[in-house]
Amino acid sequence: MSVFRMPSLGADMEAGTLVEWLIKPGDEVHRGDVVAVVETQKGAIEIESFETGIVSELLANIGQTVPVGEELARFGTEDPVASAPAPEPLEAPAVVAKPHKATPQAPPIPTTDTRASPAARLAAQERGIDLSTIDGSGPDGAVVLADVEAQAQTTPTAPPTKGGLSEMRKAVAAAMVRSKREIPHFSVSHNIDTQHLSEWLSARNADRPPSERVLLGAAIVKATALALRSVKALNGHFAEDAFILSDEINIGVAIALRGGGLVAPALHQTDTMTLDEVMADMRDLVTRARAGRLRGSEMTRGTLTVSSLGEKGAEAMTGVIFPPQVALLAVGAPQIRPWVSGDTVVPREVTRFTLSADHRVCDGRQGSKFLTTLEDILSKPEEL
Template sequence: MPEYKQFPLADTAEGLTEADILTWHVKPGDEVTVNQIVVEVETAKAAVELPIPWAGVVTELLVEPGQTVEVGTPILTIDVDPGGSAPATSGNNGSAAAEPAAEEEMKPLVGYGAKAVATKRRARKEPEGAQPVPSAPAPVSAPPAPAPEPEPVRGGQVPLAKPPVRKLAKDLGVDLRALAGSAEGGVITREDVRRAAEGPVTSAASSQPAEPAGYDPGTRERRVPIKGVRKMTAQAMVQSKFTAPHVTEFLTVDVTPMMELRERLKANRAFAGVKLTPLAFAAKAVCMAAKRTPDVNAVWDEENREIVYKDYVHLGIAAATPRGLVVPKLHDADAMSLTELAGALEQLTATARAGKTTPAEMLNGTFTISNIGVFGIDTGTPIINPGESAILALGTIRDTPWVVDGEVVVRKVMQLSLSFDHRVVDGQQGSEFLSDVGALLGDPAMAITF
């Protein structure tokens, strides 16, 4: 007879309590194998793909994309014995007596181990002519209460689209449920969304043009729930701004020598195929300067009333992504050469923009760089990331009149701004660090003196 198990939303080992369901990779009736990716969720730090620890047949998806779910809440039901070969026993969740050993082997998997959390879900409409999908028993003894019907979805399935495509559709007011994806497996692409946005888009339930989610035509306002990355960023910035006393200092630097060195290095075979950016030079300068001024790489430990000095630099790079601002880290950046830093930065930014940064890559930073210059901005007063004591903002590089040897000439000039926690970093230490970074960017040959 069928044996049902419910797959809980995973604790992704980052201390989070909830996540948003982004994309289902399976539907009722699909066969799945052990460790197969079944769902993509968005936590407050990253988009994470979750594998399932059992093989079997999916019988029910318990939550819809866009819903916020607490960790441990069942989100999917699977029949692990669709052939009915295992004898039924009276165990938890209807599990067979032969399963515990196999389940013990699965415990290291992300997402293993449900906790007793009541699941509130809506019944799913089956497509016309389809066979009814059997409902699995609830993880608790009480039968589930009847719930309201969900909004209909095309073909009874969840639209297949990546998070950036979903955001584009939301921004353009396109209903993904009304689209047929052109990519392999019916996945909806950006081009599908843009084509649909050029004309009226109708949903499966209405012939009226779709409005952007949360839009009220009466007030001409759009309301978007605060969750995911935006929620985490807001909480972190408020905590930092009103906990750490911020001081910001500014320095204008002639980086012409750095830009000239950059051009020469492009012809060097050691840098062949490497995208060498000013950010890579800044990252190297920060790591070198932090060794001379370790205060900027320390942290205030309020609970233990200690200042913790780090003998390593886990360098955070603020990146604008379709999901919002994220700060992935280059762990042990101080041990990397300029070539290694350039390659790691290129990979880090590409991964962040694709929404594939893992939770582990978002943790344990010691210092952050915010490259606001890519937006044409000269300077700013960045807010320190919680758990760190300083952040450096890089302004855009401009051709600027500059006095050299008593004459005004055109030079490549940029502005640096350093915000630091005045509990940890005194004005002297902050000034010395910023001066060192400026010296290394203004004359890379200074590195041999460090």
């Protein structure tokens, strides 16, 4: 018999609300299968199983808030259906457990008793819409995202929460305050000539439809992963007063959500992906993040995060590390600047890269090596 527990989906998470079971007693589950959807302050996250077996019992009801580490289900090796009475239907009105006392709660919106997709629940919460007032167009009358968006056209926007902060903003703020308080940050910045890279991407994309073009951000993410092969001290997690070096390079991508706030899901084994694969997976992450369908492993396995201002905007930014990671790379918007080339000064596209790192595990020398290695890789885009 093995136990499936509420996982921690971030250093700031203390509990999650179960919004959907994707398994039932008697189902065979393999490691990596998505078994449930849990809603946190960062949205609805698909939870994968870390165990293999047959579901013997579901211990949490839809709508129940469960602290991290508490049991959600039990897996066995035999089918329990033939020898046990049928479980009480989980679609009955939810029995909401008392939440963990340290967990901030969202404004009370009675949505847990209505069949709805996680994306619809998240959108309804952001807009202050009661799901029970919507006629669903999904399977078995379930409310889907399109139904919420249609309702939002005729429903006044709910007033902001106290202090004008959404629950997502509160969660991000709490995590960043903790990060700055507990992690001894230091920063190293470097200007890199990205003109050749941008010209190479323009030529590469010339005959491609928009859906297949590779953006500058994807090239930077791939180059960052390759640079980490040379500076391994930045690739891992700091936990229980020790640095744990990761044997995978999983680059987190900071994504701004439409309702406010930020998430940083990771691309697994980014250094082994092709440039086209990185771009396709980044598009997929953005789409699913904004629809509230990220997976638990994407939220927890990142080993370094890249946060970019995009191709237009401010010249520079200094980021705050996402714990338990030990580094974050902030990328400013490219700027045309005077640049010395040989004996002349010419206008070139220049991008400012700022590395924030944890002084407990590395120092300025290693940070500098990372940025100069990154510069060398970006100067040879044909090898990405």
